[in-house]
Amino acid sequence: MAVENEFDCQLSTVDCQLKMNFPFFIARRYLFSKKSHNAINIISMVSVCGVVVATIALVCALSVFNGFNDLVASMFSSLDPDLKITPKSGKVFEPTKEIRELLNAEGVESYCEVLQDNALIKYRERQVIGVIKGVDDNYKELTSIGDVLVDGEFILYDEVANYTTMGIGLAAALGINANFVSPLEIYAPKRNESVNLSNPSTSFNLEYAYIRGVFRMNQQVYDEEYMIVPLSLARDLFAYENEVSAIEIKLAGNARSSSVKKELSKSLGDNFVVKDRFEQQEASFKMMQIEKWMTFLILCFILAIALFNVIGSLSMLMIEKQDDVKTLRNMGADDTLIRRIFLFEGWMISGFGALIGIVIGLALCLLQQELGLIKMGTAGAFVIDSYPVRVVFSDIVIVFVTVVSIGFLSAWYPVYHLGDRWIGKKYILCICK
Numbered sequence: 546m547a548v549e550n551e552f553d554c555q556l557s558t559v560d561c562q563l564k565m566n567f568p569f570f571i572a573r574r575y576l577f578s579k580k581s582h583n584a585i586n587i588i589s590m591v592s593v594c595g596v597v598v599a600t601i602a603l604v605c606a607l608s609v610f611n612g613f614n615d616l617v618a619s620m621f622s623s624l625d626p627d628l629k630i631t632p633k634s635g636k637v638f639e640p641t642k643e644i645r646e647l648l649n650a651e652g653v654e655s656y657c658e659v660l661q662d663n664a665l666i667k668y669r670e671r672q673v674i675g676v677i678k679g680v681d682d683n684y685k686e687l688t689s690i691g692d693v694l695v696d697g698e699f700i701l702y703d704e705v706a707n708y709t710t711m712g713i714g715l716a717a718a719l720g721i722n723a724n725f726v727s728p729l730e731i732y733a734p735k736r737n738e739s740v741n742l743s744n745p746s747t748s749f750n751l752e753y754a755y756i757r758g759v760f761r762m763n764q765q766v767y768d769e770e771y772m773i774v775p776l777s778l779a780r781d782l783f784a785y786e787n788e789v790s791a792i793e794i795k796l797a798g799n800a801r802s803s804s805v806k807k808e809l810s811k812s813l814g815d816n817f818v819v820k821d822r823f824e825q826q827e828a829s830f831k832m833m834q835i836e837k838w839m840t841f842l843i844l845c846f847i848l849a850i851a852l853f854n855v856i857g858s859l860s861m862l863m864i865e866k867q868d869d870v871k872t873l874r875n876m877g878a879d880d881t882l883i884r885r886i887f888l889f890e891g892w893m894i895s896g897f898g899a900l901i902g903i904v905i906g907l908a909l910c911l912l913q914q915e916l917g918l919i920k921m922g923t924a925g926a927f928v929i930d931s932y933p934v935r936v937v938f939s940d941i942v943i944v945f946v947t948v949v950s951i952g953f954l955s956a957w958y959p960v961y962h963l964g965d966r967w968i969g970k971k972y973i974l975c976i977c978k
Contacts, residue, residue, distance in 0.1 A: 588858040593898045595851030600902025600948055601909065603844050607940040608910045610837035612933030617829060618822065624688050624760075624767060626657075626793035628806055629820045630813065636662070637788035638817075647812050648792065652800030657683040658789045660779040665732040665749075666772060668719040675715055676770045677731065679779020687795045690760060690773075697723025697758035701775040710758035714769030721756055728753040731774075733782045752782045845947060852955040855891050859959045863887055888956055895952020899945050907941070910934045 632638040640658060648656045660679040665672060682701065685691070690699050690710070700708045709729065716722060721729070732749045739748075754774055762768055780786065796805055802821050810819045823830050874883070912918055917931030 588854055588861065589894065592852065592854035592858050592894050593901075595854060596848070596895055596898025596948060596952065597902040597905065599844060599848035599851050600899050600944060601906040603841065603848070603944045603947070604903055604906030604936075604941065605909055605934075606840050606844060607837065607944070608906075608934045608936045609932050610833065610840070611935040611937050611940070614830065614833050614837075615935055616929065616933050617826075617833065624690060624693070624762060624771075625822050625825050626687055627796040627802055627822065628794040628809070629825055630792040630794070630809070631790070631818050631820070633816050633818050637785060637790050639787050640789055640792060644792070644813070647809065648794065650805075650808065650812075652797055652805040652808075654795045654797045654800075655683050655686050656792055656794045657681055657687045658776060659791045659793055660776055660783065660785060660788065661790045662733070662779075662783050664782065666715070666719065667730040667732065668721050669727070671719050673715065673718045675711075675772050677733075677779055677782065678771060678773050679776040679782075680773060681776045684773070684793075687793055693760045693762055694758050695761045697756070699773075700757050701773075702777075707752075707754045707775050707778045708757035709754040709772055709774045710760060711756060711772040712768035712770065713759050713761040714765070715772060716756070716759050718769070723756055723759050725756055728755050731778075731782060736784050750782050750784060752778050754778060845951065848948060849951050849955070852895065852951055855894055855952065855955045856959045858894070859887055859891055859956060863959070884961065887959075891956020891959075892949070892953060895949055895955070899948040899952070902948070903941060903945060907936060910936050 630644075637660070658681050662677060663674060664677045666675045666677075680701070684701075685699060694710070695713060697710070699710050702708060706728070719729070731752045731754060734749055760767075776789075780788075794805075794809075796802060806819050806821055810817075813819065820827075913932060914934045920931050921929065
């Protein structure tokens with residue numbers, strides 16, 4: 546009795562394997578063998594090529610967007626801190642002793658107190674509105690501002706005067722450059738005071754600073770608006786005593802930004818917001834992510850159109866293979882097994898196309914990354930000469946799953962909706978009669 550049960554189990558296992566392997570074997574023969582009508586071969590190859598091209602486009606497009614994302618992040622990183630603490634409401638806050646003690650926690654290498662606001666900047670007959678960023682003596686250690694200087698040097702003050710370092714666009718608008726002998730005039734309206742219409746000049750605070758350096762970030766928001774001054778000058782200009790608008794933090798080399806951010810957010814409470822580099826430039830990165838996935842959806846729509854060829858290919862194949870279906874039925878095959886044969890062929894068209902497209906797409910991305918084959922335009926006209934590329938494994942997985950899923954739907958429809966007309970049991974019986 547036990548032997549018979551074991552034999553029945555083995556027989557059941559063999560039967561299951563046969564039901565899975567047999568449709569795949571037949572589908573593979575149908576895909577690669579020559580058909581009686583050459584048009585079916587052509588449509589099948591066009592379907593595979595369409596999937597390959599669409600997959601290559603998906604891989605390359607997502608990788609290029611990743612490259613631009615890294616490029617923007619590297620450009621912002623020269624002046625943006627690793628973490629930034631700002632008040633949840635209001636413009637400024639006072640850094641208490643407790644807050645400073647928290648900033649001595651493990652993972653924090655140094656920090657800088659910042660006071661930032663808009664002001665009128667004037668040099669002789671020219672004047673513009675700019676962003677005054679007051680920083681303390683730790684700012685040079687906190688950032689890599691020395692790497693982006695194009696003229697002069699970064700000095701905040703000495704025994705004689707206060708100095709400023711400004712963006713190249715702001716310096717050009719004022720017609721000034723590093724080490725000019727005349728000082729800049731910086732105006733800010735007095736807080737909590739109404740404007741004196743009879744003598745408006747008395748309603749403004751005035752401070753002076755000599756330009757000592759010019760930086761270029763290749764980012765409009767910094768190059769055309771920002772001006773770095775000593776923290777004491779900013780406090781005098783905006784009439785604050787100990788308040789700051791933010792505290793910028795530099796992390797130690799082995800510290801994880803997410804861990805330190807989580808710990809500081811928990812310790813500071815709900816009155817403060819701790820942002821990492823990506824959150825500090827949230828608008829820019831969010832826009833790039835939206836563009837990336839909108840491009841992905843558009844390419845998926847093109848892929849879906851390309852996979853419509855699968856419907857035509859499978860429909861013609863089912864018509865051609867009616868004699869084979871009749872033979873399989875005489876051998877005992879049921880509707881499920883027969884449908885599975887044609888379903889597997891549709892899957893193989895999308896599966897092979899996806900694999901080939903991913904391999905070619907990865908190869909093109911690697912060539913672009915190493916050789917920079919596709920240029921952005923005239924050399925020197927942009928920040929980089931060729932399109933940046935970075936391949937992300939999760940994007941490749943998403944592309945493969947997307948292509949196979951759309952391919953499954955495109956194969957499922959003709960097999961289960963149109964198949965009743967060509968491979969259904971009733972139709973075959975009608976032919977037999």
